[in-house]
Amino acid sequence: EIVMTQSPATLxxxxxxxxxxxxxxxxxxxxxxxxxxxxxxxxxxxxIYGASTRATGIPARFSGSGxxxxxxxxxxxxxxEDFAVYYCQQYNNWPPEITFGQGTxxxxx
Amino acid sequence: xxxxxESGPGLVKPSGTLSLTCAVSGGSISxxxxxxxxxxxxxxxxxxxxxxxxxxxxxxxxxxKSRVTISVDKSKNQFSLKLSSVTAADTAVYxxxxxxxxxGAIRVRAFDIWGQGTMVTVSS
Numbered sequence: 001e002i003v004m005t006q007s008p009a010t011l012x013x014x015x016x017x018x019x020x021x022x023x024x025x026x027x028x029x030x031x032x033x034x035x036x037x038x039x040x041x042x043x044x045x046x047x048i049y050g051a052s053t054r055a056t057g058i059p060a061r062f063s064g065s066g067x068x069x070x071x072x073x074x075x076x077x078x079x080x081e082d083f084a085v086y087y088c089q090q091y092n093n094w095p096p097e098i099t100f101g102q103g104t105x106x107x108x109x
Numbered sequence: 110x111x112x113x114x115e116s117g118p119g120l121v122k123p124s125g126t127l128s129l130t131c132a133v134s135g136g137s138i139s140x141x142x143x144x145x146x147x148x149x150x151x152x153x154x155x156x157x158x159x160x161x162x163x164x165x166x167x168x169x170x171x172x173x174k175s176r177v178t179i180s181v182d183k184s185k186n187q188f189s190l191k192l193s194s195v196t197a198a199d200t201a202v203y204x205x206x207x208x209x210x211x212x213g214a215i216r217v218r219a220f221d222i223w224g225q226g227t228m229v230t231v232s233s
Contacts (some may be wrong), residue, residue, distance in 0.1 A: 032218070036220075042163065043226055045223075050212070096218075100155040
């Protein structure tokens with residue numbers, strides 16, 4: 001099983017500042033990496049797939065980078081609606097397993 | 110646009126079988142997408158359970174494989190989850206989700222559409 005490790009567990013950032021979230025895979029997943037945002041009581045929302053491609057309707061302030069085992073989600077200028085929990089997910093096609101990171105909680109500083 | 114809606118009992122007895130259905134509306138389950146179940150225990154992270162294609166092909170999380178069956182009913186445009194021998198550790202919000210499918214020639218198994226989720230509690 002590919003283990004996904006996110007850091008930090010909690011990130012405190014002020015509105016308008018930049019947030020940088022990290023995700024590490026226990027073995028290479030190439031660019032088969034997605035990021036999600038989840039707010040309380042809601043289903044996750046896809047932000048990024050293919051490590052760096054924004055999903056439909058996602059604002060440009062969200063960007064993803066990385067390949068192999070190290071990935072980053074950057075939110076360039078935090079808006080009030082961005083404070084939430086963020087998950088990374090790998091989706092290597094073989095073996096056809098999907099695993100999520102444990103999440104990073106982004107909170108208002 | 111495609112929408113997903115989970116349904117099923119909110120309470121299941123220990124050692125019993127959890128059964129949920131996901132109805133697909135606004136599109137066909139016979140599209141080029143795979144359809145998954147994902148769960149989230151209260152206050153915890155996300156766990157992929159498994160996926161199915163309209164042909165009936167499935168892939169399961171190895172940690173749950175012995176207890177999981179996912180099936181598809183094309184006539185009703187829905188797919189279902191059965192999880193047997195449940196314990197309190199199976200208490201969670203259960204989501205159904207659709208993957209992005211083919212982007213160019215590459216299959217993207219990221220979930221672009223989710224149901225609202227349904228809470229299932231395992232308790233006597």
